[in-house]
Amino acid sequence: MDKKTALVTGASSGIGQALAKSLLKEGYFVIAVSRKPERGGVTNADLLPLRCDLSRPEMVTKCAGNIRGRFDRLDLLVNNAGAGFFGLHEGLDPADVTCMVNLNLTAPLIFTSRLLPLLRKAKGHIINISSITAKRPSPMGSAYAATKAGLLHFSNCLFDEVRKNGVKVTALCPDMTMTPFFDKLDFAPAAEEGAFLTPELIAESVMFIVKQPPGSVVTELVLRPQLHRLIRKKQES
Numbered sequence: 670m671d672k673k674t675a676l677v678t679g680a681s682s683g684i685g686q687a688l689a690k691s692l693l694k695e696g697y698f699v700i701a702v703s704r705k706p707e708r709g710g711v712t713n714a715d716l717l718p719l720r721c722d723l724s725r726p727e728m729v730t731k732c733a734g735n736i737r738g739r740f741d742r743l744d745l746l747v748n749n750a751g752a753g754f755f756g757l758h759e760g761l762d763p764a765d766v767t768c769m770v771n772l773n774l775t776a777p778l779i780f781t782s783r784l785l786p787l788l789r790k791a792k793g794h795i796i797n798i799s800s801i802t803a804k805r806p807s808p809m810g811s812a813y814a815a816t817k818a819g820l821l822h823f824s825n826c827l828f829d830e831v832r833k834n835g836v837k838v839t840a841l842c843p844d845m846t847m848t849p850f851f852d853k854l855d856f857a858p859a860a861e862e863g864a865f866l867t868p869e870l871i872a873e874s875v876m877f878i879v880k881q882p883p884g885s886v887v888t889e890l891v892l893r894p895q896l897h898r899l900i901r902k903k904q905e906s
């Protein structure tokens with residue numbers, strides 16, 4: 670039997686990178702899409718790196734067209750690439766807001782729309798990496814949270830639209846996960862046991878979601894560390 674094919678956006682770092690490794694171990698052929706797909710250092714005959722700036726909607730459409738030209742079915746689409754700009758909302762740079770909305774919300778919407786025919790053919794699974802911020806107020810992160818809440822609501826609406834075609838849709842909402850996501854931010858999870866999730870743990874959760882018995886779909890999964898401990902890297906002015 671042919672290998673199952675998965676597309677993971679943002680597979681060059683953090684959660685996406687851990688997930689790409691897990692999927693390769695499980696025997697998937699993985700299409701890895703990001704700006705620097707080689708950055709993750711994962712090389713494998715079953716990994717196809719595709720370069721695309723997902724904050725540019727026209728590039729997303731072009732990339733999806735390229736995938737449609739090369740593959741006739743898709744078993745798994747993981748819309749994972751994302752970024753966060755945080756701070757008082759009135760202080761956000763409009764260019765950063767646009768980038769974040771395009772990357773976190775518009776790109777998954779376009780990818781899903783363009784690739785649904787391939788997913789329908791495989792009775793495939795769409796997993797959207799949302800965030801805990803979609804579930805509760807996130808002061809200093811209103812715009813980021815809005816993109817993630819949009820993605821969560823999109824997932825729930827889409828499941829009701831495509832479930833009759835055998836397509837599964839899941840929104841995964843992780844809390845603080847220790848990845849390079851925080852490299853450019855002024856806060857991070859405390860490096861204390863129990864205060865953060867790991868990318869490998871999120872990848873395991875994705876495997877749990879895709880391995881559900883036929884006829885049952887995890888439509889939403891929230892993962893939180895036991896403790897809530899943040900560190901501030903510098904004093905707020």
Ligand SMILES: NC(=O)c1ccc[n+]([C@@H]2O[C@H](COP(=O)([O-])OP(=O)(O)OC[C@H]3O[C@@H](n4cnc5c(N)ncnc54)[C@H](OP(=O)(O)O)[C@@H]3O)[C@@H](O)[C@H]2O)c1
Pocket residue numbers: 678679680681682683684685702703704705706708721722723724749750751752753772798799800801842843844845846847848849850851
């Ligand atoms: N870490 C957390 O605490 C946490 C919690 C909840 C949800 N999440 C979500 O989980 C997802 C993965 O985050 P992470 O923590 O793994 O962060 P990360 O380590 O910073 O990884 C982000 C990934 O997104 C890709 N990316 C960023 N901008 C891009 C662009 N313009 N075009 C294409 N790809 C782009 C990056 O690849 P390139 O640099 O190669 O482009 C990278 O592979 C994000 O959607 C994030 O919002 C994270």
